[in-house]
Amino acid sequence: ALHGSAKEDILESLYNQFTIDDQRLFKITQTFLSEISDGLSSYGRPMAMIPTFVNGVPDGSETGTFLALDLGGTNLRVCEVTLLGDKTFSLRQQKYKVSEALKTGEVTTLFDYLADSVDAFLTDTPSQDYDSHVSHADEDSSYVPLALTFSFPVEQSALDSGVLLTWTKGFSAKNAIGKDVVKLLQDAFDRKHIHVKCVALVNDTVGALLSRAYTSGGCILGAIFGTGTNGAYVEDVAKITKLSQNPTVAAGGEMIVNTEWGAFNNSRSALPTTPYDNKLDRESINPRFQAFEKFISGMYLGEITRNVILSLIDAAPQPLLFRGRSSVPLNKQWGLDTAVLSEIEEAWEGLGRFSPPEQGSPEAQKGEKLRRIQGILAHRLELSPPDISLADADIVRQVCNLIASRAARMSATAVAAILVHTGRARLWDRGEQSSVGLKDEGKRIGVGVDGSLVEFYPNFQTKLRASLRALVGPEVESRVDIGMAKDGSGAGAALCALVAQKQS
Numbered sequence: 262a263l264h265g266s267a268k269e270d271i272l273e274s275l276y277n278q279f280t281i282d283d284q285r286l287f288k289i290t291q292t293f294l295s296e297i298s299d300g301l302s303s304y305g306r307p308m309a310m311i312p313t314f315v316n317g318v319p320d321g322s323e324t325g326t327f328l329a330l331d332l333g334g335t336n337l338r339v340c341e342v343t344l345l346g347d348k349t350f351s352l353r354q355q356k357y358k359v360s361e362a363l364k365t366g367e368v369t370t371l372f373d374y375l376a377d378s379v380d381a382f383l384t385d386t387p388s389q390d391y392d393s394h395v396s397h398a399d400e401d402s403s404y405v406p407l408a409l410t411f412s413f414p415v416e417q418s419a420l421d422s423g424v425l426l427t428w429t430k431g432f433s434a435k436n437a438i439g440k441d442v443v444k445l446l447q448d449a450f451d452r453k454h455i456h457v458k459c460v461a462l463v464n465d466t467v468g469a470l471l472s473r474a475y476t477s478g479g480c481i482l483g484a485i486f487g488t489g490t491n492g493a494y495v496e497d498v499a500k501i502t503k504l505s506q507n508p509t510v511a512a513g514g515e516m517i518v519n520t521e522w523g524a525f526n527n528s529r530s531a532l533p534t535t536p537y538d539n540k541l542d543r544e545s546i547n548p549r550f551q552a553f554e555k556f557i558s559g560m561y562l563g564e565i566t567r568n569v570i571l572s573l574i575d576a577a578p579q580p581l582l583f584r585g586r587s588s589v590p591l592n593k594q595w596g597l598d599t600a601v602l603s604e605i606e607e608a609w610e611g612l613g614r615f616s617p618p619e620q621g622s623p624e625a626q627k628g629e630k631l632r633r634i635q636g637i638l639a640h641r642l643e644l645s646p647p648d649i650s651l652a653d654a655d656i657v658r659q660v661c662n663l664i665a666s667r668a669a670r671m672s673a674t675a676v677a678a679i680l681v682h683t684g685r686a687r688l689w690d691r692g693e694q695s696s697v698g699l700k701d702e703g704k705r706i707g708v709g710v711d712g713s714l715v716e717f718y719p720n721f722q723t724k725l726r727a728s729l730r731a732l733v734g735p736e737v738e739s740r741v742d743i744g745m746a747k748d749g750s751g752a753g754a755a756l757c758a759l760v761a762q763k764q765s
Protein backbone atom coordinates (compact mmCIF):
# COMPACT_ATOMS: atom_id res chain seq x y z
CA ALA A 262 0.00 0.00 0.00
CA LEU A 263 2.89 2.29 0.84
CA HIS A 264 4.35 1.59 -2.57
CA GLY A 265 1.08 2.42 -4.33
CA SER A 266 0.56 5.73 -2.60
CA ALA A 267 4.19 6.77 -3.13
CA LYS A 268 3.58 6.24 -6.84
CA GLU A 269 0.45 8.34 -6.77
CA ASP A 270 2.21 11.10 -4.85
CA ILE A 271 5.08 11.26 -7.28
CA LEU A 272 2.79 11.24 -10.30
CA GLU A 273 0.76 14.02 -8.78
CA SER A 274 3.91 15.98 -8.10
CA LEU A 275 5.03 15.51 -11.73
CA TYR A 276 1.59 16.53 -12.91
CA ASN A 277 1.79 19.71 -10.84
CA GLN A 278 5.27 20.57 -12.04
CA PHE A 279 4.62 20.02 -15.73
CA THR A 280 1.09 21.38 -16.06
CA ILE A 281 0.77 25.06 -16.93
CA ASP A 282 -2.58 26.70 -16.49
CA ASP A 283 -4.04 29.35 -18.78
CA GLN A 284 -3.04 32.15 -16.39
CA ARG A 285 0.58 31.14 -16.75
CA LEU A 286 0.21 31.00 -20.53
CA PHE A 287 -1.09 34.58 -20.49
CA LYS A 288 1.88 35.71 -18.43
CA ILE A 289 4.32 34.02 -20.79
CA THR A 290 2.61 35.64 -23.78
CA GLN A 291 2.81 39.08 -22.14
CA THR A 292 6.51 38.62 -21.51
CA PHE A 293 6.82 37.49 -25.13
CA LEU A 294 5.25 40.74 -26.31
CA SER A 295 7.70 42.85 -24.35
CA GLU A 296 10.71 40.84 -25.52
CA ILE A 297 9.52 41.20 -29.15
CA SER A 298 9.41 45.00 -28.78
CA ASP A 299 12.74 44.99 -27.04
CA GLY A 300 14.40 43.03 -29.84
CA LEU A 301 12.93 45.26 -32.54
CA SER A 302 14.39 48.37 -30.96
CA SER A 303 17.84 47.17 -29.87
CA TYR A 304 20.55 44.80 -30.99
CA GLY A 305 21.99 42.13 -28.70
CA ARG A 306 18.72 41.15 -26.99
CA PRO A 307 17.87 37.55 -26.11
CA MET A 308 15.30 37.51 -28.90
CA ALA A 309 17.43 38.82 -31.72
CA MET A 310 14.45 39.85 -33.95
CA ILE A 311 16.69 39.72 -37.02
CA PRO A 312 15.75 41.78 -40.08
CA THR A 313 16.06 39.47 -43.12
CA PHE A 314 15.99 42.04 -45.95
CA VAL A 315 13.21 40.05 -47.60
CA ASN A 316 10.44 42.55 -48.33
CA GLY A 317 7.19 40.67 -48.50
CA VAL A 318 5.96 37.23 -49.48
CA PRO A 319 5.31 35.49 -52.82
CA ASP A 320 1.84 34.80 -54.21
CA GLY A 321 2.41 31.56 -56.11
CA SER A 322 3.09 32.99 -59.57
CA GLU A 323 6.89 32.93 -59.27
CA THR A 324 9.03 30.80 -61.62
CA GLY A 325 12.64 29.61 -61.94
CA THR A 326 15.08 26.82 -61.06
CA PHE A 327 17.49 27.15 -58.17
CA LEU A 328 19.79 25.16 -55.96
CA ALA A 329 19.28 25.16 -52.22
CA LEU A 330 21.61 23.97 -49.51
CA ASP A 331 20.11 23.38 -46.10
CA LEU A 332 22.12 23.14 -42.91
CA GLY A 333 20.40 23.46 -39.60
CA GLY A 334 19.76 20.25 -37.79
CA THR A 335 20.03 16.58 -38.15
CA ASN A 336 20.76 16.39 -41.87
CA LEU A 337 22.39 18.41 -44.59
CA ARG A 338 20.28 18.62 -47.73
CA VAL A 339 21.08 19.72 -51.23
CA CYS A 340 18.12 20.25 -53.50
CA GLU A 341 17.18 21.59 -56.84
CA VAL A 342 13.86 23.38 -56.89
CA THR A 343 11.81 24.41 -59.89
CA LEU A 344 9.07 26.91 -59.17
CA LEU A 345 6.32 26.27 -61.71
CA GLY A 346 4.40 29.50 -61.19
CA ASP A 347 1.08 27.84 -60.38
CA LYS A 348 1.59 27.52 -56.60
CA THR A 349 3.46 24.25 -57.17
CA PHE A 350 7.11 23.32 -57.45
CA SER A 351 9.16 20.26 -58.22
CA LEU A 352 12.12 19.26 -56.13
CA ARG A 353 14.97 16.78 -56.30
CA GLN A 354 17.08 16.33 -53.22
CA GLN A 355 19.88 14.41 -51.63
CA LYS A 356 20.57 14.15 -47.88
CA TYR A 357 24.01 13.94 -46.36
CA LYS A 358 24.90 13.15 -42.76
CA VAL A 359 26.66 15.74 -40.64
CA SER A 360 28.99 13.91 -38.28
CA GLU A 361 29.77 15.02 -34.72
CA ALA A 362 33.34 15.66 -35.89
CA LEU A 363 32.08 18.14 -38.50
CA LYS A 364 29.69 19.82 -36.05
CA THR A 365 32.43 20.42 -33.51
CA GLY A 366 35.60 20.68 -35.64
CA GLU A 367 37.08 23.57 -37.64
CA VAL A 368 34.43 25.60 -39.45
CA THR A 369 36.36 25.51 -42.75
CA THR A 370 36.21 21.70 -42.67
CA LEU A 371 32.45 21.91 -42.21
CA PHE A 372 32.04 24.35 -45.11
CA ASP A 373 34.37 22.31 -47.35
CA TYR A 374 32.01 19.42 -46.69
CA LEU A 375 29.03 21.59 -47.65
CA ALA A 376 30.72 22.59 -50.92
CA ASP A 377 31.68 18.98 -51.65
CA SER A 378 28.10 17.87 -51.07
CA VAL A 379 26.82 20.42 -53.60
CA ASP A 380 29.50 19.30 -56.03
CA ALA A 381 28.52 15.65 -55.56
CA PHE A 382 24.85 16.55 -56.12
CA LEU A 383 25.63 18.41 -59.35
CA THR A 384 27.91 15.62 -60.56
CA ASP A 385 25.53 12.80 -59.72
CA THR A 386 22.43 14.33 -61.23
CA PRO A 387 21.83 15.59 -64.76
CA SER A 388 22.36 19.33 -64.98
CA GLN A 389 19.38 21.61 -65.39
CA ASP A 390 18.77 24.95 -66.93
CA TYR A 391 19.41 27.24 -64.04
CA ASP A 392 18.35 30.83 -64.31
CA SER A 393 21.63 32.37 -65.29
CA HIS A 394 20.64 35.98 -64.68
CA VAL A 395 22.23 35.62 -61.28
CA SER A 396 24.71 38.25 -62.31
CA HIS A 397 24.79 40.75 -65.12
CA ALA A 398 28.50 40.15 -65.68
CA ASP A 399 29.09 37.71 -68.52
CA GLU A 400 31.86 35.79 -66.82
CA ASP A 401 29.49 35.05 -63.97
CA SER A 402 26.67 33.76 -66.12
CA SER A 403 27.83 30.16 -65.93
CA TYR A 404 27.48 30.12 -62.15
CA VAL A 405 24.59 28.21 -60.70
CA PRO A 406 22.62 30.35 -58.23
CA LEU A 407 22.25 28.81 -54.79
CA ALA A 408 20.43 29.89 -51.65
CA LEU A 409 21.84 28.76 -48.34
CA THR A 410 19.29 27.83 -45.70
CA PHE A 411 21.27 28.23 -42.52
CA SER A 412 19.16 27.74 -39.46
CA PHE A 413 21.23 29.29 -36.73
CA PRO A 414 21.09 32.83 -35.38
CA VAL A 415 22.72 35.04 -37.99
CA GLU A 416 22.71 38.84 -37.94
CA GLN A 417 21.96 39.65 -41.56
CA SER A 418 23.26 42.82 -43.16
CA ALA A 419 21.92 42.05 -46.62
CA LEU A 420 20.07 39.27 -48.40
CA ASP A 421 23.40 37.62 -49.17
CA SER A 422 25.47 38.29 -46.08
CA GLY A 423 25.24 37.76 -42.37
CA VAL A 424 27.46 36.84 -39.45
CA LEU A 425 26.89 33.92 -37.14
CA LEU A 426 25.89 35.13 -33.66
CA THR A 427 25.99 31.80 -31.86
CA TRP A 428 25.66 28.10 -32.54
CA THR A 429 22.59 26.17 -31.29
CA LYS A 430 21.22 22.61 -31.53
CA GLY A 431 24.50 20.84 -30.70
CA PHE A 432 26.75 22.62 -33.21
CA SER A 433 29.96 24.23 -31.96
CA ALA A 434 32.34 24.37 -34.95
CA LYS A 435 35.38 26.46 -34.16
CA ASN A 436 36.24 29.91 -35.54
CA ALA A 437 32.76 30.52 -36.89
CA ILE A 438 31.14 33.04 -34.53
CA GLY A 439 31.31 36.53 -36.02
CA LYS A 440 32.10 35.27 -39.54
CA ASP A 441 29.98 35.87 -42.64
CA VAL A 442 28.53 32.45 -43.45
CA VAL A 443 27.90 33.29 -47.11
CA LYS A 444 31.56 34.19 -47.48
CA LEU A 445 32.62 30.99 -45.72
CA LEU A 446 30.56 29.00 -48.22
CA GLN A 447 31.57 31.03 -51.27
CA ASP A 448 35.26 30.71 -50.31
CA ALA A 449 34.81 26.94 -50.10
CA PHE A 450 33.20 26.85 -53.59
CA ASP A 451 35.94 29.08 -54.99
CA ARG A 452 38.78 27.07 -53.39
CA LYS A 453 37.39 23.99 -55.10
CA HIS A 454 36.56 25.74 -58.39
CA ILE A 455 32.91 24.79 -58.09
CA HIS A 456 30.82 27.08 -60.29
CA VAL A 457 28.13 27.91 -57.80
CA LYS A 458 27.27 31.32 -56.45
CA CYS A 459 25.56 31.78 -53.11
CA VAL A 460 23.05 34.57 -53.76
CA ALA A 461 20.90 34.42 -50.64
CA LEU A 462 21.06 33.47 -47.01
CA VAL A 463 17.81 32.13 -45.60
CA ASN A 464 16.68 31.04 -42.19
CA ASP A 465 14.48 27.92 -42.22
CA THR A 466 11.63 29.88 -40.63
CA VAL A 467 11.76 32.39 -43.48
CA GLY A 468 11.79 29.47 -45.90
CA ALA A 469 8.70 28.04 -44.23
CA LEU A 470 6.93 31.41 -44.41
CA LEU A 471 7.82 31.96 -48.08
CA SER A 472 6.98 28.45 -49.22
CA ARG A 473 3.65 28.43 -47.40
CA ALA A 474 2.80 31.81 -48.93
CA TYR A 475 3.76 30.47 -52.37
CA THR A 476 1.66 27.29 -52.11
CA SER A 477 -1.34 28.73 -50.26
CA GLY A 478 -1.45 32.29 -51.54
CA GLY A 479 -0.91 34.00 -48.19
CA CYS A 480 0.96 33.57 -44.93
CA ILE A 481 2.04 35.85 -42.08
CA LEU A 482 4.10 33.51 -39.89
CA GLY A 483 6.48 30.64 -40.55
CA ALA A 484 7.31 28.49 -37.54
CA ILE A 485 9.57 25.51 -36.96
CA PHE A 486 9.00 22.81 -34.36
CA GLY A 487 11.72 20.31 -35.17
CA THR A 488 15.18 19.82 -33.68
CA GLY A 489 14.78 23.40 -32.43
CA THR A 490 12.02 25.99 -32.54
CA ASN A 491 11.86 29.42 -34.12
CA GLY A 492 9.53 31.70 -36.08
CA ALA A 493 9.62 34.43 -38.74
CA TYR A 494 6.83 36.86 -39.53
CA VAL A 495 5.94 39.78 -41.76
CA GLU A 496 6.63 43.09 -39.98
CA ASP A 497 6.13 46.76 -40.84
CA VAL A 498 9.55 48.29 -41.48
CA ALA A 499 8.46 51.29 -39.41
CA LYS A 500 8.24 49.04 -36.35
CA ILE A 501 11.79 47.70 -36.74
CA THR A 502 13.14 50.82 -35.07
CA LYS A 503 16.69 49.51 -34.77
CA LEU A 504 16.86 49.76 -38.59
CA SER A 505 15.91 53.44 -38.65
CA GLN A 506 19.59 54.47 -38.77
CA ASN A 507 20.37 52.04 -41.61
CA PRO A 508 20.71 54.04 -44.86
CA THR A 509 20.27 50.94 -47.07
CA VAL A 510 16.75 50.28 -45.80
CA ALA A 511 13.91 52.22 -47.37
CA ALA A 512 11.39 53.51 -44.87
CA GLY A 513 7.90 52.07 -45.11
CA GLY A 514 6.75 48.77 -46.49
CA GLU A 515 7.24 45.36 -44.96
CA MET A 516 10.13 43.12 -44.07
CA ILE A 517 10.29 39.57 -42.79
CA VAL A 518 11.80 39.37 -39.30
CA ASN A 519 13.40 36.20 -37.97
CA THR A 520 12.49 36.31 -34.28
CA GLU A 521 14.91 33.65 -32.93
CA TRP A 522 12.20 32.93 -30.37
CA GLY A 523 14.09 29.85 -29.20
CA ALA A 524 16.01 32.34 -27.06
CA PHE A 525 12.85 33.88 -25.62
CA ASN A 526 13.18 34.51 -21.89
CA ASN A 527 16.72 33.21 -21.46
CA SER A 528 16.46 34.57 -17.90
CA ARG A 529 13.68 31.99 -17.44
CA SER A 530 11.81 34.31 -15.11
CA ALA A 531 8.55 33.59 -16.94
CA LEU A 532 9.14 29.92 -17.76
CA PRO A 533 7.80 27.04 -15.64
CA THR A 534 11.20 25.51 -14.91
CA THR A 535 11.45 22.14 -13.12
CA PRO A 536 14.55 20.47 -11.67
CA TYR A 537 14.53 18.21 -14.75
CA ASP A 538 14.78 21.27 -17.00
CA ASN A 539 17.60 22.65 -14.90
CA LYS A 540 19.54 19.43 -15.19
CA LEU A 541 19.11 19.40 -18.96
CA ASP A 542 20.19 23.02 -19.23
CA ARG A 543 23.23 22.60 -17.01
CA GLU A 544 24.44 19.61 -19.03
CA SER A 545 23.76 21.20 -22.43
CA ILE A 546 26.52 22.82 -24.50
CA ASN A 547 24.77 26.19 -24.19
CA PRO A 548 23.60 26.61 -20.57
CA ARG A 549 21.29 29.60 -20.05
CA PHE A 550 20.79 30.07 -23.79
CA GLN A 551 17.86 28.97 -25.98
CA ALA A 552 15.72 28.71 -22.85
CA PHE A 553 12.34 28.54 -24.61
CA GLU A 554 13.61 26.02 -27.16
CA LYS A 555 14.68 23.68 -24.38
CA PHE A 556 11.07 23.36 -23.17
CA ILE A 557 9.69 22.78 -26.61
CA SER A 558 11.70 21.15 -29.31
CA GLY A 559 12.59 17.69 -30.53
CA MET A 560 16.19 17.84 -29.44
CA TYR A 561 15.14 18.28 -25.80
CA LEU A 562 11.80 16.61 -25.03
CA GLY A 563 13.33 13.14 -24.98
CA GLU A 564 16.10 14.32 -22.69
CA ILE A 565 13.68 15.91 -20.19
CA THR A 566 11.71 12.65 -20.23
CA ARG A 567 14.89 10.66 -19.68
CA ASN A 568 15.67 12.81 -16.64
CA VAL A 569 12.21 12.18 -15.20
CA ILE A 570 12.36 8.43 -15.88
CA LEU A 571 15.77 8.17 -14.19
CA SER A 572 14.46 10.00 -11.11
CA LEU A 573 11.63 7.44 -10.91
CA ILE A 574 14.03 4.51 -11.32
CA ASP A 575 16.22 5.95 -8.56
CA ALA A 576 13.37 6.91 -6.21
CA ALA A 577 13.85 6.02 -2.54
CA PRO A 578 12.91 4.20 -0.41
CA GLN A 579 11.55 2.17 -3.32
CA PRO A 580 12.17 2.40 -7.05
CA LEU A 581 9.04 3.56 -8.88
CA LEU A 582 9.92 2.18 -12.32
CA PHE A 583 11.46 -0.92 -13.87
CA ARG A 584 12.31 -2.50 -10.47
CA GLY A 585 15.06 0.08 -10.15
CA ARG A 586 16.89 -1.11 -13.26
CA SER A 587 18.06 1.21 -15.98
CA SER A 588 19.65 0.53 -19.39
CA VAL A 589 22.48 1.71 -21.59
CA PRO A 590 20.38 4.18 -23.67
CA LEU A 591 18.63 5.49 -20.56
CA ASN A 592 21.95 6.13 -18.84
CA LYS A 593 23.31 8.08 -21.78
CA GLN A 594 22.76 11.81 -22.30
CA TRP A 595 20.40 12.28 -25.30
CA GLY A 596 19.80 8.50 -25.15
CA LEU A 597 16.03 8.90 -25.43
CA ASP A 598 14.91 10.29 -28.81
CA THR A 599 11.73 12.38 -28.90
CA ALA A 600 10.56 10.05 -31.68
CA VAL A 601 10.21 7.34 -29.00
CA LEU A 602 7.83 9.56 -26.99
CA SER A 603 5.88 9.98 -30.18
CA GLU A 604 5.75 6.22 -30.71
CA ILE A 605 4.56 5.64 -27.14
CA GLU A 606 1.77 8.18 -27.52
CA GLU A 607 0.79 6.70 -30.88
CA ALA A 608 0.48 3.29 -29.27
CA TRP A 609 -1.71 4.73 -26.54
CA GLU A 610 -3.90 6.63 -29.01
CA GLY A 611 -4.13 3.71 -31.44
CA LEU A 612 -2.59 5.84 -34.21
CA GLY A 613 -0.25 5.15 -37.10
CA ARG A 614 0.77 1.53 -37.38
CA PHE A 615 -0.80 0.91 -33.97
CA SER A 616 -4.35 0.22 -35.07
CA PRO A 617 -6.93 0.25 -32.25
CA PRO A 618 -6.85 -2.90 -30.14
CA GLU A 619 -9.31 -5.73 -30.72
CA GLN A 620 -12.74 -5.38 -29.21
CA GLY A 621 -12.95 -6.04 -25.51
CA SER A 622 -13.74 -4.40 -22.24
CA PRO A 623 -12.12 -0.99 -21.70
CA GLU A 624 -9.79 -2.67 -19.24
CA ALA A 625 -8.74 -5.27 -21.79
CA GLN A 626 -8.15 -2.59 -24.44
CA LYS A 627 -6.09 -0.56 -22.02
CA GLY A 628 -4.05 -3.68 -21.21
CA GLU A 629 -3.44 -4.28 -24.91
CA LYS A 630 -2.18 -0.71 -25.43
CA LEU A 631 0.08 -0.91 -22.39
CA ARG A 632 1.55 -4.17 -23.70
CA ARG A 633 2.43 -2.34 -26.93
CA ILE A 634 4.16 0.36 -24.89
CA GLN A 635 6.00 -2.35 -22.95
CA GLY A 636 7.25 -3.64 -26.28
CA ILE A 637 8.43 -0.16 -27.35
CA LEU A 638 10.25 0.33 -24.04
CA ALA A 639 11.95 -3.05 -24.33
CA HIS A 640 12.92 -2.46 -27.93
CA ARG A 641 13.90 1.23 -27.95
CA LEU A 642 15.30 1.57 -24.44
CA GLU A 643 16.79 -1.91 -24.27
CA LEU A 644 15.10 -2.57 -20.95
CA SER A 645 14.67 -6.15 -19.93
CA PRO A 646 11.01 -7.15 -20.49
CA PRO A 647 10.53 -8.75 -17.05
CA ASP A 648 11.49 -5.40 -15.49
CA ILE A 649 8.68 -3.52 -17.29
CA SER A 650 5.31 -3.92 -15.57
CA LEU A 651 2.10 -2.71 -17.19
CA ALA A 652 1.93 -0.11 -14.44
CA ASP A 653 5.41 1.07 -15.46
CA ALA A 654 4.27 1.41 -19.07
CA ASP A 655 1.31 3.45 -17.85
CA ILE A 656 3.54 5.79 -15.86
CA VAL A 657 5.93 6.33 -18.77
CA ARG A 658 3.17 7.17 -21.21
CA GLN A 659 1.75 9.71 -18.74
CA VAL A 660 5.18 11.29 -18.33
CA CYS A 661 5.58 11.55 -22.13
CA ASN A 662 2.15 13.12 -22.36
CA LEU A 663 2.88 15.69 -19.64
CA ILE A 664 6.14 16.81 -21.23
CA ALA A 665 4.80 16.97 -24.78
CA SER A 666 1.61 18.74 -23.68
CA ARG A 667 3.64 21.38 -21.90
CA ALA A 668 5.66 21.86 -25.09
CA ALA A 669 2.57 22.20 -27.27
CA ARG A 670 0.91 24.65 -24.87
CA MET A 671 4.01 26.80 -24.59
CA SER A 672 4.36 26.79 -28.39
CA ALA A 673 0.99 28.50 -28.58
CA THR A 674 2.31 31.49 -26.62
CA ALA A 675 4.78 32.23 -29.42
CA VAL A 676 2.06 32.11 -32.08
CA ALA A 677 -0.32 34.18 -29.96
CA ALA A 678 2.36 36.78 -29.29
CA ILE A 679 2.93 37.27 -33.03
CA LEU A 680 -0.82 37.57 -33.69
CA VAL A 681 -1.20 40.13 -30.91
CA HIS A 682 1.97 42.02 -31.79
CA THR A 683 0.92 42.38 -35.44
CA GLY A 684 -2.53 43.62 -34.41
CA ARG A 685 -4.41 40.52 -35.57
CA ALA A 686 -5.56 39.49 -32.08
CA ARG A 687 -5.96 40.80 -28.57
CA LEU A 688 -5.15 38.78 -25.50
CA TRP A 689 -8.56 37.36 -24.69
CA ASP A 690 -10.12 38.41 -21.40
CA ARG A 691 -12.91 35.87 -21.73
CA GLY A 692 -15.58 38.52 -22.10
CA GLU A 693 -17.34 39.41 -25.35
CA GLN A 694 -14.85 39.05 -28.10
CA SER A 695 -14.92 41.52 -30.90
CA SER A 696 -12.52 41.60 -33.81
CA VAL A 697 -13.47 45.17 -34.66
CA GLY A 698 -10.37 47.20 -35.40
CA LEU A 699 -8.12 44.16 -35.68
CA LYS A 700 -5.84 43.81 -38.69
CA ASP A 701 -7.23 41.31 -41.23
CA GLU A 702 -10.56 41.46 -39.40
CA GLY A 703 -12.78 38.61 -40.57
CA LYS A 704 -10.07 37.21 -42.89
CA ARG A 705 -8.13 33.96 -42.84
CA ILE A 706 -4.70 34.14 -41.20
CA GLY A 707 -2.07 31.82 -42.71
CA VAL A 708 0.59 30.17 -40.57
CA GLY A 709 3.12 27.77 -42.15
CA VAL A 710 4.76 25.21 -39.89
CA ASP A 711 7.48 22.64 -40.37
CA GLY A 712 9.41 20.14 -38.29
CA SER A 713 8.99 16.56 -37.15
CA LEU A 714 7.44 17.52 -33.84
CA VAL A 715 4.50 19.41 -35.31
CA GLU A 716 4.22 16.99 -38.23
CA PHE A 717 4.38 13.68 -36.39
CA TYR A 718 3.87 14.07 -32.65
CA PRO A 719 0.33 12.88 -31.84
CA ASN A 720 -2.02 15.77 -31.02
CA PHE A 721 0.74 18.40 -30.90
CA GLN A 722 -1.17 20.71 -33.22
CA THR A 723 -4.51 20.03 -31.52
CA LYS A 724 -3.05 21.02 -28.16
CA LEU A 725 -1.32 24.05 -29.62
CA ARG A 726 -4.62 25.20 -31.14
CA ALA A 727 -6.56 24.66 -27.91
CA SER A 728 -4.05 26.84 -26.04
CA LEU A 729 -4.11 29.42 -28.80
CA ARG A 730 -7.90 29.54 -28.45
CA ALA A 731 -7.53 30.20 -24.72
CA LEU A 732 -5.04 33.00 -25.44
CA VAL A 733 -6.65 34.90 -28.32
CA GLY A 734 -10.24 33.70 -28.12
CA PRO A 735 -12.22 31.36 -30.39
CA GLU A 736 -13.11 33.95 -33.04
CA VAL A 737 -9.52 34.73 -34.02
CA GLU A 738 -8.34 31.16 -33.47
CA SER A 739 -10.98 29.86 -35.86
CA ARG A 740 -9.57 32.10 -38.60
CA VAL A 741 -6.00 30.85 -38.19
CA ASP A 742 -5.03 28.31 -40.86
CA ILE A 743 -2.07 26.28 -39.66
CA GLY A 744 -0.61 24.28 -42.53
CA MET A 745 2.56 22.32 -43.16
CA ALA A 746 5.14 24.28 -45.11
CA LYS A 747 6.48 21.22 -46.82
CA ASP A 748 10.05 21.56 -48.03
CA GLY A 749 10.17 25.09 -46.73
CA SER A 750 13.92 25.06 -46.60
CA GLY A 751 14.08 24.02 -50.26
CA ALA A 752 11.22 25.88 -51.92
CA GLY A 753 11.54 28.82 -49.52
CA ALA A 754 15.22 29.10 -50.30
CA ALA A 755 14.49 29.08 -54.02
CA LEU A 756 11.97 31.88 -53.52
CA CYS A 757 14.60 33.81 -51.64
CA ALA A 758 17.12 33.32 -54.45
CA LEU A 759 14.48 34.74 -56.77
CA VAL A 760 14.03 37.78 -54.52
CA ALA A 761 17.83 38.21 -54.58
CA GLN A 762 17.81 38.27 -58.39
CA LYS A 763 15.02 40.81 -58.49
CA GLN A 764 16.73 43.04 -55.96
CA SER A 765 20.17 42.86 -57.65
Ligand code: ADP
Pocket residue numbers: 333334335336486487488489558559560561598599600603711712713714717718
Ligand atom coordinates in the same frame (compact mmCIF):
# COMPACT_ATOMS: atom_id res chain seq x y z
P1 ADP B 1 15.31 19.53 -38.37
O1 ADP B 1 14.58 20.40 -37.41
O2 ADP B 1 16.66 19.15 -37.89
O3 ADP B 1 15.31 20.06 -39.78
P2 ADP B 1 13.22 17.56 -38.02
O4 ADP B 1 12.13 18.53 -38.23
O5 ADP B 1 13.06 16.21 -38.63
O6 ADP B 1 14.60 18.10 -38.50
O7 ADP B 1 13.40 17.38 -36.46
C1 ADP B 1 14.23 16.41 -35.92
C2 ADP B 1 13.86 16.27 -34.47
O8 ADP B 1 12.55 15.74 -34.37
C3 ADP B 1 14.77 15.36 -33.67
O9 ADP B 1 15.06 16.02 -32.46
C4 ADP B 1 13.92 14.12 -33.40
O10 ADP B 1 14.13 13.67 -32.09
C5 ADP B 1 12.52 14.62 -33.52
N1 ADP B 1 11.66 13.62 -34.16
C6 ADP B 1 11.94 12.80 -35.17
N2 ADP B 1 10.89 12.03 -35.49
C7 ADP B 1 9.91 12.37 -34.65
C8 ADP B 1 8.56 11.94 -34.46
N3 ADP B 1 8.03 10.98 -35.19
N4 ADP B 1 7.86 12.56 -33.50
C9 ADP B 1 8.38 13.54 -32.77
N5 ADP B 1 9.64 13.96 -32.88
C10 ADP B 1 10.39 13.40 -33.81
